[in-house]
Amino acid sequence: MSAPWLKQALVGVDSTAMLSGNGEIDALLAQIAGQGDDAALAFSRAAGAMTACRLAAVSFDTPAIALPEPAAADTNALDESHRWSSWLTLAFAQGPVRLQYEACIRIAAVNAVLPSNLLPQALEAGKRSQALRAALLPVIGHRGRWLARLNADWRFAMDGMTEIDAASDPKAWEEGSLAQRVAYLRQHRARDAAGARDLLQQQLSEMPAKERQELVAVLEHGLSADDEALLESLLKDRSRDVRQLAARLLASLPHSTHAQRLIAWLAPLLTHKRGLLTRSWQCEAPEQADPAWSSAAIETTRPQHEALGERAWWLYQLVRQVPLSWWVSHTGMNAGELLAWAAKSDWKAALYRGWRERVGSADRDWIEAILTARAKEFASGNAELLAMLPTQARERHWPDSLDKLWKSGALPDVIASCAPGETLSTEFSRALLSDLHGWLDSDRLRHDYGLRAHVLELATVVHPDSLANWRPPLRRDDETPALAECIHDLERIVATRRALYA
Amino acid sequence: MALAPDAASAKAAEGLVSDSKWVSLGADSDALWGECKGSGAKPYQTQVDLAALAARCSCPSRKFPCKHGLALLLLYAQKHPRLAQSERPQWVNEWLSSRKEKAEKKEQAASKPADPAATAAAAAKREATRWKRIDSGAADLQRWIADQFRRGLGKFGPEQRQEWSAMAARMVDAQAPGLGNQLQAALDAMSAGSGRYEEVIERLGLLQLLIEGVCRREQLSATRLADLRTALGWPHDKDEVAEHAEDVSDDWLVLGQIVQQRDEKLSERRIWLRGCNTGRYALLLDFAFNGKGLEGFWRAGASHAATLKFYPGSAPLRALATGQSASQSKSWPQLSAYDAIERASHWFARNPWLPQVPLVLNQATPTIDGDVCKLHTEVGVLPLRVREAAAWTLLAFSGGQPIDVVGEWDGRRLLPLSAWRSGDNRPWVLDNDGVAE
Numbered sequence: 001m002s003a004p005w006l007k008q009a010l011v012g013v014d015s016t017a018m019l020s021g022n023g024e025i026d027a028l029l030a031q032i033a034g035q036g037d038d039a040a041l042a043f044s045r046a047a048g049a050m051t052a053c054r055l056a057a058v059s060f061d062t063p064a065i066a067l068p069e070p071a072a073a074d075t076n077a078l079d080e081s082h083r084w085s086s087w088l089t090l091a092f093a094q095g096p097v098r099l100q101y102e103a104c105i106r107i108a109a110v111n112a113v114l115p116s117n118l119l120p121q122a123l124e125a126g127k128r129s130q131a132l133r134a135a136l137l138p139v140i141g142h143r144g145r146w147l148a149r150l151n152a153d154w155r156f157a158m159d160g161m162t163e164i165d166a167a168s169d170p171k172a173w174e175e176g177s178l179a180q181r182v183a184y185l186r187q188h189r190a191r192d193a194a195g196a197r198d199l200l201q202q203q204l205s206e207m208p209a210k211e212r213q214e215l216v217a218v219l220e221h222g223l224s225a226d227d228e229a230l231l232e233s234l235l236k237d238r239s240r241d242v243r244q245l246a247a248r249l250l251a252s253l254p255h256s257t258h259a260q261r262l263i264a265w266l267a268p269l270l271t272h273k274r275g276l277l278t279r280s281w282q283c284e285a286p287e288q289a290d291p292a293w294s295s296a297a298i299e300t301t302r303p304q305h306e307a308l309g310e311r312a313w314w315l316y317q318l319v320r321q322v323p324l325s326w327w328v329s330h331t332g333m334n335a336g337e338l339l340a341w342a343a344k345s346d347w348k349a350a351l352y353r354g355w356r357e358r359v360g361s362a363d364r365d366w367i368e369a370i371l372t373a374r375a376k377e378f379a380s381g382n383a384e385l386l387a388m389l390p391t392q393a394r395e396r397h398w399p400d401s402l403d404k405l406w407k408s409g410a411l412p413d414v415i416a417s418c419a420p421g422e423t424l425s426t427e428f429s430r431a432l433l434s435d436l437h438g439w440l441d442s443d444r445l446r447h448d449y450g451l452r453a454h455v456l457e458l459a460t461v462v463h464p465d466s467l468a469n470w471r472p473p474l475r476r477d478d479e480t481p482a483l484a485e486c487i488h489d490l491e492r493i494v495a496t497r498r499a500l501y502a
Numbered sequence: 503m504a505l506a507p508d509a510a511s512a513k514a515a516e517g518l519v520s521d522s523k524w525v526s527l528g529a530d531s532d533a534l535w536g537e538c539k540g541s542g543a544k545p546y547q548t549q550v551d552l553a554a555l556a557a558r559c560s561c562p563s564r565k566f567p568c569k570h571g572l573a574l575l576l577l578y579a580q581k582h583p584r585l586a587q588s589e590r591p592q593w594v595n596e597w598l599s600s601r602k603e604k605a606e607k608k609e610q611a612a613s614k615p616a617d618p619a620a621t622a623a624a625a626a627k628r629e630a631t632r633w634k635r636i637d638s639g640a641a642d643l644q645r646w647i648a649d650q651f652r653r654g655l656g657k658f659g660p661e662q663r664q665e666w667s668a669m670a671a672r673m674v675d676a677q678a679p680g681l682g683n684q685l686q687a688a689l690d691a692m693s694a695g696s697g698r699y700e701e702v703i704e705r706l707g708l709l710q711l712l713i714e715g716v717c718r719r720e721q722l723s724a725t726r727l728a729d730l731r732t733a734l735g736w737p738h739d740k741d742e743v744a745e746h747a748e749d750v751s752d753d754w755l756v757l758g759q760i761v762q763q764r765d766e767k768l769s770e771r772r773i774w775l776r777g778c779n780t781g782r783y784a785l786l787l788d789f790a791f792n793g794k795g796l797e798g799f800w801r802a803g804a805s806h807a808a809t810l811k812f813y814p815g816s817a818p819l820r821a822l823a824t825g826q827s828a829s830q831s832k833s834w835p836q837l838s839a840y841d842a843i844e845r846a847s848h849w850f851a852r853n854p855w856l857p858q859v860p861l862v863l864n865q866a867t868p869t870i871d872g873d874v875c876k877l878h879t880e881v882g883v884l885p886l887r888v889r890e891a892a893a894w895t896l897l898a899f900s901g902g903q904p905i906d907v908v909g910e911w912d913g914r915r916l917l918p919l920s921a922w923r924s925g926d927n928r929p930w931v932l933d934n935d936g937v938a939e
Binding site for chain 1: 647652843878879900902928
C-alpha cells in the first residue's frame with residue numbers, strides 16, 4: 001500500500017481523493033469511487049479491494065543479500081536419541097551450573113559435541129555463567145561457533161576457539177583481544193619462559209594499564225630469578241595495581257634483591273630476647289615510615305577504612321612481601337609455632353593478615369597450620385586455602401558428618417572448595433550421602449530454604465561412584481511444594497550424573 | 503507425548519511419573535485411573551478412557567490433556583505395576599457411563615425418525631434469526647469502520663482501544679464471532695505500533711468486504727456463501743458436511759500442526775495434511791473447550807490413510823477425517839517453491855478471507871537479521887513469525903544449510919510449523935510458546 005493510502009488512513013479520509021493502485025485495479029477503484037458514497041466508506045471499500053488483490057499476489061522481496069557461510073558438519077555430534085539427551089536438555093534448562101559443567105566434560109571425554117537442538121540453550125547457559133565457558137567451548141562444535149557468530153550475546157563462544165588454537169597462533173598476539181593475548185602469552189610462557197618475558201617487555205610501554213596488569217600477571221607462572229629485572233622496573237610503573245603486582249611477584253622470589261631489601265627492613269623489628277630460662281622472639285611494628293619503602297610499593301598513608309592502625313598497616317605491608325621461608329629459617333619455629341607465637345603478640349592482626357596473603361599453594365604446612373588454627377582473622381577465605389590443597393588433604397579438615405558441617409557453617413566451604421569439575425573423594429561422599437538420606441527421611445529439609453539450596457549443590461560435587469547406592473527418598477503426603485521441588489531436582493541431578501557415568 | 507499441548511505440560515507430566523505421587527492407581531481394559539497428590543487438600547482424580555484416549559481430571563488446569571492425564575498414560579506405557587487390573591472406583595464408573603450415555607443418546611437422536619418438516623422449519627427459523635442479527639451487526643460495523651477512517655487512525659489511545667474492544671464484543675453478540683476475531687486482530691496490530699498500520703487498514707478493508715458479502719448474500723453462489731459463513735464464524739454442521747461433502751481418499755502426510763490458545767477456555771488445533779497421490783492439501787481444525795480434550799494423534803512426518811470430507815468453499819481446505827489408519831511413511835515431497843507460491847496465490851484469489859494457507863518451501867535457509875528472523879528461498883525472502891527462542895532453535899537446526907520448511911502464510915508472515923533436513927527423519931517442530939505476536 002503506498003504512502004498516499006497510509007496518509008489518508010492516518011490523518012482522516014475527508015475527500016474523494018483519487019486513490020490509485022496500479023494498472024487494472026484502477027478501473028475497479030474508479031468504479032468504487034464513482035458510486036457516490038461517503039468518502040470514508042468508499043475508502044474502506046477500496047481498501048478491501050486492494051487487500052484482496054494484494055493477498056492474491058503472493059510475492060517476496062529478493063534482496064541481494066549473501067547468505068552467511070553454513071557451518072561445517074559436526075560428525076561427532078551426539079544424536080538426539082542418545083540416552084543422555086533428555087537429561088542434557090533438562091540440565092541446560094534448569095541447571096545447576098556445576099552439573100552443566102560436568103556434562104560438558106563428559107561429552108568431551110567421549111569425543112562428542114552437543115546435539116544441535118541443545119546449542120541455543122547451552123549457549124545461553126554459557127552467557128549467564130562465565131565459569132561454564134571453559135568446559136562449554138570445546139563441545140559446541142562447528143555449529144555452535146557458527147551460531148555464536150550470529151548472536152551478540154554469544155560472542156564469548158565465537159572468540160574462543162579453544163585455548164590451544166588461540167595460543168599457537170601468533171596473530172592472536174598481534175591482533176587479538178585481551179583475553180586471547182593473555183591465553184597466548186600463558187601458552188608461550190609455559191613453553192619458553194624467557195621468550196614470553198621478552199615478548200611482553202617489548203610491548204609494555206604501548207599498553208594501557210589494565211593490559212599491563214593482566215599480562216604481567218601471566219609471569220606468575222614459571223616465575224624465576226630471571227624475571228627480576230623486568231619486575232624491578234615495573235615497581236616504578238605509573239599504575240598502582242601494576243606496582244603492587246610487581247612487588248608481590250618479586251616478593252615470592254626469595255633471593256631477589258627486592259626480597260632481600262624487605263628482609264633487611266623487617267629483620268630489625270624482630271628481636272630475640274634471651275631471658276634466663278627462656279628465649280623468645282618479639283615483634284615490633286615500625287615507629288616511623290621509611291621513605292625508601294615507596295620503591296617497594298609500600299604505601300605510607302593508611303587508607304581511610306583500614307581496620308589496622310598506622311603502624312600495624314606498615315608492618316602488614318612489610319610482612320606480606322617477605323617470603324614465608326625466611327620466618328622459618330630466621331626464628332627456627334615452624335608454621336604452627338609461628339602462628340601460636342603471633343597470637344600472643346600485640347601485632348597479631350598485621351602478622352596474620354600479611355602471612356595469609358603470602359600463602360601460596362606451595363606452602364602446604366602454612367596452609368595446614370592456618371586451617372587448624374581456626375583464628376577469627378582467618379574465618380573468611382578458608383575456601384580459597386582449601387582449594388590450594390589437593391582434594392585428599394582438604395577433607396582431613398572437615399568432620400565427615402553433614403550435621404556437624406552444617407552447624408559449623410563449613411558446608412558452603414566444602415562445596416565452594418571444589419573447582420568446577422572437581423568432586424569430593426569417594427569415601428567422604430559416601431559418608432555425606434548416607435547422612436543426606438537420613439536428613440531426607442527425617443524431614444530435616446522441610447523448613448530450611450538455605451539448606452535445601454546447599455543440598456542440591458552438594459549433589460553435584462559428590463563423587464560419581466558414591467551415587468551408585470543412591471536410593472530415592474521416601475515421599476510423604478504432606479510435602480510442601482518447595483520441598484517437593486527440591487527432592488525432584490535432587491533426583492534429577494543424581495539421575496543425570498549416574499547416566500553420564502554409566 | 504505428542505498429545506501434550508505444550509512442552510511445559512510434557513515436562514510436568516514427567517515429574518509426576520513417580521510412584522510416590524499417586525495415592526491410588528488402577529486400570530482395566532477400557533480405562534485407567536488414579537488419584538494424584540496435588541497442591542490442594544484432596545488428591546486430584548484423574549481418569550483416561552483408553553478407547554478414545556480422552557482424559558478427565560479434577561485439577562484446575564486448563565490444558566487438555568492435563569499433566570495428570572499425561573502422567574497416567576506414561577505410567578501405562580511404562581507398564582507400571584500398580585496399574586494392574588482392579589475394581590473400578592465409583593467416580594470412574596460415573597464418568598465412563600456418562601460418556602456411554604452421551605454416545606448412546608447421540609445415536610438415538612440420530613436414529614430417531616424425526617418429523618422432517620418440523621425440524622427443517624425450526625432450523626430455517628433459527629437461520630433467519632441469526633442472519634437478522636448479523637445484518638444488524640454488519641450495518642453497525644460498516645458505519646463504525648467508516649468513522650474510524652474519517653477520524654483517522656493516527657489518533658489512537660486508550661479510549662480508542664476500549665472502543666475497538668467493545669465493537670469486537672458487539673460482533674460476538676451479533677452471532678458473527680468471525681468479525682469479532684478479525685477486529686480483535688486489527689486491534690492487536692494497532693497496539694503493536696506504526697510498523698503495522700498497513701495491516702490494520704487491510705484488515706478493516708477485508709471486514710468491509712465481508713459486510714458487502716452479508717448485504718448481498720442472496721446473490722452469492724453457494725460456495726461463496728460458504729466462504730462468507732466460515733469467515734463470519736458461523737460453523738457448518740459437521741454432520742451436514744459429512745453427508746454432502748466432497749470425498750477424497752488418499753495417503754495423507756502430516757506436514758505440521760499447531761495448538762493456539764484462543765482465549766481463557768478455548769484452544770484451537772490446526773493440522774495440515776498433504777495427499778501423497780492427489781497432491782491435495784487439507785486442514786483438520788479442532789477446538790478444545792474447558793475439559794473436552796483434542797482427540798486423535800497426528801505426528802509431523804507420519805502418513806495416514808484416510809478419507810477426508812472437505813467443507814464447502816471456493817478454496818476448500820478444511821476437512822473432516824474419517825477412517826484414519828497409519829500407513830507406511832512417505833518421503834518428503836519434492837515441490838518447487840514457485841509452484842508453492844502459485845498455489846498460495848490461487849487460494850487467496852479465490853477466497854481473500856482465508857486466515858492462513860499452507861506453504862511448503864523446500865531448500866530454504868533461515869537467517870537472523872537483528873531481531874527479525876527470515877527465510878531465504880529461491881522465490882525470495884519471507885519474514886517469519888516466531889519468538890526469539892524458537893528462531894534460534896530453527897537456526898541451530900539448519901546450521902546455515904538449506905532445509906525444507908512447512909508453515910502457515912497469512913499474507914504477511916510465515917509461521918513455520920516444522921522443518922526437515924535431508925537424510926534425517928527427526929524434524930524441527932515449533933514449540934507452542936514460540937509463536938510471536
